[in-house]
Amino acid sequence: MVKNRQWRLISFPSGRPEASNWELVETEAPEVAPGHLLVKALYLDVAPYMRGRISPQPNYAAGVGLGEVMVGGAVGRVLESRSPGFAAGDLVVADFAFGWQEYAVLSPGDVRRIDPALAPLPYWLDLFGLNGLTAYFALFDAGAMKAGDTVLISAAAGSVGQIAGQLAKLAGCRAVAVTSSAEKAAWCREAGYDAVIDYRAAADLPAAVAEACPQGVDLFLDNTAGPIHDAAMQNLALDARVVVVGTASLADTFGAPDTGPRFLRQILVARATVCGFLFSDYAARHEAGRARLRRWYEAGRIHSKFDIAEGIASMPDAFLRLLTSRNLGKQLVRLEGD
Amino acid sequence: MVKNRQWRLISFPSGRPEASNWELVETEAPEVAPGHLLVKALYLDVAPYMRGRISPQPNYAAGVGLGEVMVGGAVGRVLESRSPGFAAGDLVVADFAFGWQEYAVLSPGDVRRIDPALAPLPYWLDLFGLNGLTAYFALFDAGAMKAGDTVLISAAAGSVGQIAGQLAKLAGCRAVAVTSSAEKAAWCREAGYDAVIDYRAAADLPAAVAEACPQGVDLFLDNTAGPIHDAAMQNLALDARVVVVGTASLADTFGAPDTGPRFLRQILVARATVCGFLFSDYAARHEAGRARLRRWYEAGRIHSKFDIAEGIASMPDAFLRLLTSRNLGKQLVRLEGD
Numbered sequence: 001m002v003k004n005r006q007w008r009l010i011s012f013p014s015g016r017p018e019a020s021n022w023e024l025v026e027t028e029a030p031e032v033a034p035g036h037l038l039v040k041a042l043y044l045d046v047a048p049y050m051r052g053r054i055s056p057q058p059n060y061a062a063g064v065g066l067g068e069v070m071v072g073g074a075v076g077r078v079l080e081s082r083s084p085g086f087a088a089g090d091l092v093v094a095d096f097a098f099g100w101q102e103y104a105v106l107s108p109g110d111v112r113r114i115d116p117a118l119a120p121l122p123y124w125l126d127l128f129g130l131n132g133l134t135a136y137f138a139l140f141d142a143g144a145m146k147a148g149d150t151v152l153i154s155a156a157a158g159s160v161g162q163i164a165g166q167l168a169k170l171a172g173c174r175a176v177a178v179t180s181s182a183e184k185a186a187w188c189r190e191a192g193y194d195a196v197i198d199y200r201a202a203a204d205l206p207a208a209v210a211e212a213c214p215q216g217v218d219l220f221l222d223n224t225a226g227p228i229h230d231a232a233m234q235n236l237a238l239d240a241r242v243v244v245v246g247t248a249s250l251a252d253t254f255g256a257p258d259t260g261p262r263f264l265r266q267i268l269v270a271r272a273t274v275c276g277f278l279f280s281d282y283a284a285r286h287e288a289g290r291a292r293l294r295r296w297y298e299a300g301r302i303h304s305k306f307d308i309a310e311g312i313a314s315m316p317d318a319f320l321r322l323l324t325s326r327n328l329g330k331q332l333v334r335l336e337g338d
Numbered sequence: 339m340v341k342n343r344q345w346r347l348i349s350f351p352s353g354r355p356e357a358s359n360w361e362l363v364e365t366e367a368p369e370v371a372p373g374h375l376l377v378k379a380l381y382l383d384v385a386p387y388m389r390g391r392i393s394p395q396p397n398y399a400a401g402v403g404l405g406e407v408m409v410g411g412a413v414g415r416v417l418e419s420r421s422p423g424f425a426a427g428d429l430v431v432a433d434f435a436f437g438w439q440e441y442a443v444l445s446p447g448d449v450r451r452i453d454p455a456l457a458p459l460p461y462w463l464d465l466f467g468l469n470g471l472t473a474y475f476a477l478f479d480a481g482a483m484k485a486g487d488t489v490l491i492s493a494a495a496g497s498v499g500q501i502a503g504q505l506a507k508l509a510g511c512r513a514v515a516v517t518s519s520a521e522k523a524a525w526c527r528e529a530g531y532d533a534v535i536d537y538r539a540a541a542d543l544p545a546a547v548a549e550a551c552p553q554g555v556d557l558f559l560d561n562t563a564g565p566i567h568d569a570a571m572q573n574l575a576l577d578a579r580v581v582v583v584g585t586a587s588l589a590d591t592f593g594a595p596d597t598g599p600r601f602l603r604q605i606l607v608a609r610a611t612v613c614g615f616l617f618s619d620y621a622a623r624h625e626a627g628r629a630r631l632r633r634w635y636e637a638g639r640i641h642s643k644f645d646i647a648e649g650i651a652s653m654p655d656a657f658l659r660l661l662t663s664r665n666l667g668k669q670l671v672r673l674e675g676d
Contacts, residue, residue: 019654046669316357331384
């Protein structure tokens with residue numbers, strides 16, 4: 001039998017993971033069930049999302065249990081196929097289903113065949129895998145990226161960030177990197193970013209973002225949460241979009257009170273949208289809205305309660321009543337008969 | 339000459355405003371410039387947005403300067419018209435341009451004629467003014483409200499909230515109120531809310547929201563920021579929408595460090611959108627995205643940098659390198675030749 005070395009999770013980290021959270025176990029490669037494939041890994045993926053899978057806290061995907069093989073993707077070669085769609089020798093990628101191990105038996109639905117003539121094998125775990133598609137859809141769809149945007153990208157030299165920066169340039173945007181070392185900053189410049197912030201070297205991060213983004217941040221691809229998020233939020237341009245792709249800086253505080261940049265993890269897990277709203281932005285459609293409200297009002301289906309004070313002299317008091325929630329109904333001041 | 343009493347701002351509040359921040363001044367009603375109207379106020383508006391206008395901090399609209407008449411809307415009667423579109427006796431509403439005073443000279447562009455036969459005068463500063471349209475567009479447009487949503491509304495007995503609750507019911511939603519007293523809670527029930535939370539009486543606000551919204555919160559109309567926001571964010575349903583309409587609980591901390599529910603003010607001022615993103619939500623379009631990336635790759639316009647460790651034994655170390663930002667480029671582990 002072929003020996004299969006695999007990493008199993010043996011304890012949940014409290015705070016930052018340590019190598020002792022896993023153990024390397026030697027076992028035998030499993031039998032190939034009918035309709036399945038035996039795949040030998042050539043490259044194993046290493047990705048930030050894995051941190052979220054080794055926490056007992058709820059996440060957007062099921063976590064790894066104690067004693068289970070650690071989750072992860074791989075590029076590999078089919079050694080044995082009992083599925084008509086694949087043959088021994090095929091090169092495949094599994095985005096998530098492989099695990100931290102040398103061999104895996106996979107269902108055809110968990111893999112895609114790859115073409116090594118198009119790009120080297122690592123690309124199938126990167127540009128043509130999670131990272132490329134995350135950068136692509138997060139910027140163009142969720143972020144509605146358009147030419148002329150100033151696009152701020154955190155973890156800019158990371159797997160998603162390095163692609164995102166290039167996509168921003170391809171789209172005619174100003175791409176601004178936030179990264180964590182001089183070496184990464186150099187790589188970001190080489191990769192085409194227009195401006196680069198080394199956040200560990202910045203004395204005043206909000207000011208550094210303001211300097212790198214003189215027109216403000218139109219689109220912020222947030223890979224980290226934490227102080228970089230905070231600095232970006234203080235430099236948003238009008239109609240800015242913030243796409244929360246990752247919360248790496250919160251990873252070691254899972255389960256702790258969500259202080260600092262609050263609730264970004266919940267926004268991510270719920271794929272929620274938080275947006276600002278201003279009455280006057282809808283000015284062109286106010287009449288249409290008012291007509292709709294009028295129909296409901298005339299039908300007796302909507303009404304208001306008012307809390308009306310008397311006389312011009314009562315204005316500040318009426319306002320302070322409102323600010324302290326002492327009014328009951330819409331607060332107004334009546335002047336006629338004053 | 340007609341005497342005009344008006345409230346002028348004489349100091350910026352630090353924290354909660356006090357009546358002494360304004361002084362009541364008696365002056366003479368101004369001359370009516372050509373093309374303008376002299377309007378006598380019948381009702382003066384009192385609204386939370388006014389708090390934001392008496393801070394030197396940047397806001398979405400210009401602030402009131404010291405010595406200036408306090409900003410505000412009014413319903414009034416035209417006393418004199420030098421504009422062909424209006425006549426003495428017309429009833430008009432000015433959403434913002436009137437000020438805290440008895441008489442104002444207004445441009446026709448600042449007022450709309452109102453029909454007192456349709457609804458009593460206060461309605462024109464409420465359902466058919468800022469409050470009604472804010473509730474309407476915030477829920478139906480920004481919030482994409484649809485039948486079946488659980489809609490949580492803070493400041494639910496307030497001017498926007500009381501209308502929002504009724505609109506939610508009209509749209510076939512479950513409307514849940516958060517309000518600040520037993521009396522307001524009673525009014526919310528009367529107004530049709532399905533469930534009501536008196537947040538000052540709730541021992542555990544997140545738990546109270548969870549109980550009132552057993553399927554989670556699909557749409558949160560956030561009028562307050564603060565602890566109510568925090569409790570709502572811990573109960574979001576998948577695909578939730580959070581529309582930040584007001585940040586009343588932050589009003590007295592303008593200019594202070596934005597702790598607690600961070601950056602909601604910036605989201606509002608920038609009308610920013612913050613959304614969560616997950617790779618797998620786009621599964622149906624992954625192939626299309628990959629095809630686009632492939633074209634750029636084949637054209638030599640995009641590439642990746644990799645940081646590749648060797649051998650299955652290096653997996654935890656490679657992952658810890660990633661978590662501590664020591665990798666340079668996409669981290670992988672190569673197994674072939676191991």
